Amino acid sequence: MTYKKIKGGVCAPKGFLGGAVSCGIKNLKDPRTDLALVYSERPCVSAGTFTTNRVKAAPVKVTQAHMRAEELRAIVANSGNANACTGVRGIEDARTMAKTVAKELGIKQREVGVCSTGVIGLPLPMDRIAPQLSELPSHLDSKGSAAVAKAIMTSDTTMKQVAITTEIDGRKIRIGACAKGAGMICPSMATMLCFVTTDANVSKVCLQKNVLEAVETSFNRICIDGDMSTNDTVLVLANGAAGGKTIARGSKACRQLRDALQHVLLKLAKACVKDGERITKFVTLQVRGARTYLDAKKVAEAIAQSALVKSSWNGNDPNWGRIIHAIGYSRARIREEFIDISYEGKLACEGGLMAKTPVKTLRDIAAKDQFTITIDLHQGKADYALYTSDISPEYIDFNRSEYAYWKNAGLG
């Protein structure tokens, strides 16, 4: 399969529009946009994955309920407030967001997905949002990709969008997507919103299966700080505008669409890590030779979540001792004497002991912005890849206080 990168993001596939406005959700004086809308001119089939956190934000609950009843064809999203831990009022606010937009668009309330990202625990300032909600649809534009991608940013420093075109069953299809990341990023979904659009003509079941599989090998493979958010959502809308035969589950075309989706999501997932809060390094962990997939996963996640390992990466220190100690407490079945650890193919630890590679060679690799650490457990055939980052003193500093936000909400 070849994927050709094309311009734009969620509006790149045929028949999708996007737009955004500014409500001053976080701060009335902030001119940045914080309310976005994605809309398909045609009906869609839709699929999604959501946070596995047992504390779910109101928009997650509302969107899940909508998707059980109808296919989504629009997504309304705000940044600056997560609408989480806001009780009955939070549910009502999320519903109001869907209802107002649906009325203007002339579609059903349940055809609108709702997403929020930002601070937990404060009700949405609906007095600021409501007047903009009815305005929002008038900003829809086929060139609105960047407007959407920008409006959902929180502590992100760059907007994240990607669009590709590829050929499936002899027909050209397009996939566009945008995402936001930055903090609270951990496997099993993150503080992360991702909207994907495609004009492929695909069956509901094929799309659902594909989304689960593509998320498992992209967004579920990244870890910045090990914190799992209450709002994580990936939503995929497919409107069939590319025409052709419906892509059915189990077909070669369905697998090709999955691979294309995975390609797009992995690009965005990696972009989320690279834009992680105050990170300085992008580290790929490649675990090999585990007894089972789950063992490989445990090893990768224990390493990626160790504060000591992440601190050593920040210091350009190829500290394999801290890596092996994290492997030891991962609860995976391992034997110390069989463990090899290498940096970009250079052995740092061989059979559980210091290898012969000069420390200088390893230090040069650990000083790079990006490197791969391979852990071979020599216990079996299972492997797992995880994309992660260091942790910096600046991360802690950045996350010390959200007080400015509360003060702005008049609660100081």
Add this chain to the structure above:
Amino acid sequence: MTYKKIKGGVCAPKGFLGGAVSCGIKNLKDPRTDLALVYSERPCVSAGTFTTNRVKAAPVKVTQAHMRAEELRAIVANSGNANACTGVRGIEDARTMAKTVAKELGIKQREVGVCSTGVIGLPLPMDRIAPQLSELPSHLDSKGSAAVAKAIMTSDTTMKQVAITTEIDGRKIRIGACAKGAGMICPSMATMLCFVTTDANVSKVCLQKNVLEAVETSFNRICIDGDMSTNDTVLVLANGAAGGKTIARGSKACRQLRDALQHVLLKLAKACVKDGERITKFVTLQVRGARTYLDAKKVAEAIAQSALVKSSWNGNDPNWGRIIHAIGYSRARIREEFIDISYEGKLACEGGLMAKTPVKTLRDIAAKDQFTITIDLHQGKADYALYTSDISPEYIDFNRSEYAYWKNAGLG
């Protein structure tokens, strides 16, 4: 039960001696002591708990083997090098430490416990240690408590020792102990060494049971950075010098001894948190109303290990949103609408929603050096307490690199 604090540490109980020397293990120019010995003039019964990390340091393996064969009556310990991931040579070095000391003391090799703490992955510099090992017993002194407590320190900033006296079965007994902590501190044992001595006349089975129970509610209840070390060891020697009837398992006296042990260990465990690497706050997490003990524990540990929660404590931010999000991903059975979170009894979150306590009141509490956060899940009767700390930018900075150490070992 009343416990009277007395002077000293491991040498406070009758018949125990301690001493330390300097080998320059970490750095030849460093004049600090780094090799310690504890010895009982009389035979002992002994018990211990060890790291559950699957990567175990050589001295842990050697001490466990010794304890299966004999009762310990001496402990030799070094700081500056963990003797972990050092293969067959590491085992030989640990055995040499026991053997040399045993020979000088005229006891069996297997009556000596061996402990190491420090950097992982480098063999012990036996050329520096060996000459001092045979010297070491000549430094034994009944006033050697502080010498032992100081020699096992690594990144600790203060020595940690405690001694008490109490009355059991109408007879005065003494318990003394010292510990080292600082980094890699996590529930299920830490990078932590703790030596306990008592002159109580106690049966082996009573002592073993008591140690397990006392560790479970002290050292297993602390968390600094969530990293579990390869070397954690608690060793308890009881020499019966206080005389009287042997304290048997199941007796009231046995439970009283357990409570006294728990009192001593909890003091040291809390001291380890307070001296955690570059921490600024001591936080007690009190989880209540969980369905099961395990659920309560999961909630406490998820909170204590969240980088975002720990960062907010560093910033004096009473950020209950981050706490509830960690509760949500803890995998404990919870219902968001039932969760209460309070700071020193002041509700920050009630029924999953922001409570009415003014933010200023909560901020004043979060600005203190020490405070208690109570989480009531309202799901059942189980509870769990955990002692933890914030994470600071300085922690990351401090742990960025162990390169100086490697360089010193001629491997830079």
